[in-house]
Each structure stands twice: as C-alpha cells, then as structure tokens.
Amino acid sequence: MKKTALSLSVLAALALGTAGAQTTIRIASLSPLSGGQSDLGTQIRNGTQLAVNEYKAQFKKLGFDLQLVPYDDQADPATGTAAARKIAADRQILAVVGTLNSGVAIPSSAALQASHVAMVSPANTANQVTDRGLPNMNRIVARDDAQGGAGANFISGTLKAKKVYVLNDKTAYGEGLSAEVEKALKAKSVNVVANEGTEEKSDFSSIIAKIKLQNPDAIYFGGIYNQVGVFIKQLREAGVTTPVIGGDGLDSSELATIAGAGATNIYFTTVAAPIEALPAAKTFAASYQKTFNDTAQGFGAFGYDAAKVVLQGVLNAIRSNGNKLPTRTQVESAIRKGNFTGLLSGAVSFNSVGDRRAATMYVMNITGGKYKLDSSINVKPAKQ
C-alpha cells in the first residue's frame, strides 16, 4: 500500500515537472568534424544548426525546447557506429541529420534501426544506403547509379572521350561510384583502360606513370577531395593536362586549394548544388556567412535541407500525436511519408525505400581554380 502511494506521488511529481518546464527535443547531426574531411562535415553541421535556429520558435510554441547535438564520425565507419549507439541511447534525440560518407551511413543506420531513429542524409550516394530498405534511412540526394550515369554521359557526350582511366579510393563510396561509371561507359562502348583502387594519400607516381603510358582522353576518380586534390596536383606537375572527372566527393573549395596551379580542366558531378544554382539560397548564404564567419558551400545547403526535412517531419508527428511528444517510430514514419516544402533544393518526398522521388545532379567545372556550373540533369530513382 505504502509503495503504491509513493510511486503515485513520484508520478505526480513527474507530471508536474513536465507541465512546468519545456520538454526537450534533440536532433543530432552526424558528420566528420575532425580529420581530412572536416571541411565538408562542418558544412553539414552548420547547415543543420541554421535550420534548428529557424525552427526553435515554432517548437517553443508547442512547448518543446529544440536542441542540436553534433556528433563527430571522423569519416570513419567504426567511430560513426559508436556515435550512433550513443544517439540511440539518448532518448531525447528523435532523428539524425547525416552522414557525409556512405561507408559510415550504412553501419550507423543499421545501429539506429532497432531504436527507430530516423536518419536523413544530405550526402550519401551509394546505392546500398537505401537498397537495404531500412525504414529509418532516407536521403535527399541522387543515388550513385544516377551519379555514375551522369558522369559517364558527360565523359562520352560532352568531352567525347574514347579512352578513359578510372580510379577509385577503395571505400564504399569510391568503389561504388567508379563501378557505376565503368558500367555506364562500357554500355556506350567507351574503352575503360583500368578501374584501379588506391588508398594512397601522398604518392601517386606509379599511377601517373601508367596514365602517361596509356595516354587516356579522360581520367575518372571516384574519391574525396583531399586525396584527389593531391593526385591532380602531382598529375599536372608531371605534365598531364587530361581532364579529370569525379563525383560529389570533389565538391569542396579545398580541392582547388590543394591542387594549386593544377586546378584546371576538372569536372565533377554533384548532388549538392552550388549555392548560386539554388534560387532560394541567397538569404541562406548570407545568414551562414553571418553566423559562422565562413562561406556556405553545397553541403551546407544540403545539411540545412536535410535538417528541414527532419524538423518538418517531427512537427508533423507532433501534430498527428495531438501536440504531444511523439515516439521515435512516429517520427520515423512521418519523415518517410511526408511532403516537405520550402527547401533550397525544391520540394522533397521519399519513395518506399527512402530515395528522393525527383533529384537533380549538377556538373561543375573548375578552371584556373574557379568553380562554375557547367550543366544540370534531372534524375529519378529506379524505384518509385
């Protein structure tokens, strides 16, 4: 009897507590904040922060205190998965914006699946990310099969290359993308002389010797800017001026900085549009500059968009739950089923596996260290 009375009074105290103070809702971001890819990862975190700032007032009106908790995955699958477990254990976190790397997203989303924490990725392009059909994993960018096809189209159509040397960085991202490019190029009967993997970060001399020997019309490198930048620098110093094409891993202003004088005749397909290609991005770019004293780049904008998808999803879940705190499962299905508007990259809705129904790919060009938009292509996922 005594026990019941005690637990009743505890319950009452808890109820009073929640009625008095605001309930905290936390959103996590998961991206590399340290290490060689921190330039892109920090953009994602900052973009998410801007969206959270924007929605704070709306959540406050409903009685919720909205917070962002940034996690660092160091672009490393093991670190990312460990962070995902921490996220799963923090019951106040309802959803995650992330990650940058597909290789990190695949195990992290699996770790979050059991506790139904929804993830919205601003950057993952590997097919496997959504091909596994997890209910919690979504992305707002086009897939590698679209990106690879776009790269191959560009190589054979615009560059009119007959002979291509393909390189990859041996990660889930680089290998997946290069395989798609190779497949698409072969389908157009372009001669792919190699699809070579390398984890090398500083010495590309033997690869460059082979490239000189083969004399290809174009080089495709499925990798990340910090590696590809060094490669391009050494390639140009060795006197090879052949165009280098890559995927969205090259989408960083750091690429031109690393390649230095060699930063010319480079093209990359990207899912994160350059800020100037997004009609609504002017105010975003200005407030990014003001808040972080840094220039917004594509992944900043997509971090912001992914965060808006998450936050609108949580708001929808709150509304359909009678303005009470929704469960993680409710948020998960609200994100998968929602129609999200007011984003920099246009409206977003997901298909049954979490791919964006209509996405855009952009081809960017770097000449003399300057980035400019070359062309854009609309793509649809194979499954609707």
Add this chain to the structure above:
Amino acid sequence: MDLATLLPFLVNVIVGGLVLGAVYAIIALGYTMVYGVLQLINFAHSEVFVTGAVVGFEVFRVLRDVALDGYVKLLIALLAAMIVSGALNVVIERLAYRPLRNAPKLVPLITAIGVSLILQDVLRVIEGFQGRFDLTYTLPTAFTTKFCAAASSCAGLGNALRTVGIDLQLKDVILLIVAGLSLAVLNYLVNHTRLGTAIRAVAQDRVTSGLMGIDANRMISATFAIGGALGGISGVLFGMKFGTVNAYSGFDPGIIAFTAAVLGGIGSIPGAVLGGLTLGVIQNLIGVTNVLGSVLGSANLGAIDASYQRIGAFIVLVLILIFKPTGLLGKSNVEKV
C-alpha cells in the same frame, strides 16, 4: 605494347622509385640513429618529421612574395626545419624517454606512441587555429618544371637522362642532391669526428663509455638532435615531393621508413639507406605490375594494381625477417646476449 615503349616506362618507374626511396631513406636514418644508441624505436619520429614538413610549409608560405632566389628559400626552409625538429626531438627525449631509461623496454615504446599521438593533435591545433588543415606547398615555379626540358639548356648528365627518356622534375633532382649531401655529412659526423666516436662508444656500451669520461646523456641528446634534424630535412623533402602535408601525414611514410630501417638492418646507417631505396623501387614496381601483366598476357599479374604497393613492401620485409632476421646489412650483436 612493344619493348620500345615499355623499357623507358620501366626505367622511369625505377627512377621514380629511387626518388621516393631517398625520402624514405632519410626518414629511416632518424629511426636507425636512435635505435643504434638506445635500442628504442622512436615512434614519435614520424611526427618529428611532419613537424619539419610543417615548418618548411610555413617558410615557403611566408617567403612566397619575398624576392629571394628559390634555392635560398629552400635553404632557409631546410635549416629552419632542421633546427625545430632537432630541438623537438631533444625535448621529447628529455621529457619522455630519459626518465624511463631504466624501465622495461615496453614502457618507452608505449610512451613513444603516446608522444606521437600528442604531437599529431598539437600540430593540428596549431595549424587549425589559422584555418588550415591540408598544407599545400607553394614552391618556386622553376622547381616543378621538367628537369632538362630543352636540349639547349642541358649538358652532361642532364642531357644523357633526357636522351634516355627519363622524366624528372627539377625538384626530384634537388631532392636527390639534398638527400645525398645529408647522408655524406652524417657519415662524416658519425665516423670521422670526436662527437661521432663518442656516440658510437655510448651505443656500444653506455656504462663503460661513462667510465671513460663520456657523458652518455649528452651524447644521447646529440643523437636525438641529429636524428631530429634529419627528420626535419626529410619533412621538407616530403612536402616538396608530394605537394601537401597535414598533421596526420606522418603515419604512412613513418611506418614505411621504419620498415626500411628494419629491412636494411636497424641500427645500420648504410642499411637504412639501402632499405629506403629498395622499398621505394619495390613499391613503384608493384604499382605498375598490372601493366606488365597486360603485356605478358597474365591475368594474375594484371590483377595486382597500385592498391597493393604498400602490402608488397611489407611482404618483402616479412621474407627478409624470415631468411635474414638481422636485415640486409645488419650485424647480429652477439656480445649483447
């Protein structure tokens, strides 16, 4: 593909391997010097070397718009890197190794790894505060142009290289010369000076050399200073060769240079050089095995691409350790047993 195109290609790959190997060799000397005297693997050497690379970057950055001859800038960069890395190595020894000198061998080894991790993050913080991560060397443009591009400006050896079809940039030639000079100076220092004699005496028997009036601590400090200075030189050469470094760049070349030192026979100065050059050439040759495979029509060789070049170096190491555990030029020190 015929022999006429394949031969100059292979020669170029080997020459490229030698240039790469020269960088490894100078790093390996840093490991081998310290090991020779203390029987300690200074795992922090990879960060001492990166510190040199960072100092070199800063010198080239600060002097970018100063009207100085490119070679003078390089000389300043090398000297600054030698001083900073040498001093850093002495400080590391004083703080992290000397207090543990009589501890079991595993203890200083663990400290060395700890020091290495601390230095990585210190370097990252220092450069990070200025908004930099990947440090890109801005070399005088002459350095990156082809060595002996025109027949008229070349004579003797340069012209001979050009006719054979060997492709080198000016910076590769500079790198080989600097590496050769450092080795010559080191050799003179160790084998023909009083300091060198004293260092060798301490290496052979610390207690007895102490009884002969040699201050072992001073000699060990001197060894670390020399090893650090070599690390500084190799850092600048590494930055010049590959164009960029960051705080974590030391790990890979550090491990390979350590392997080179073991391959040559750790503790042996000519061994470190031989090991470095061997690994450089092996790495480059493994990197192009798939081309040879396609020429010979062998699918097995064709599958060995650049991603195997590191593993190949380690396989060679394992083979050497199985068949000649003292390394190529190492002597077994029976008197220690």
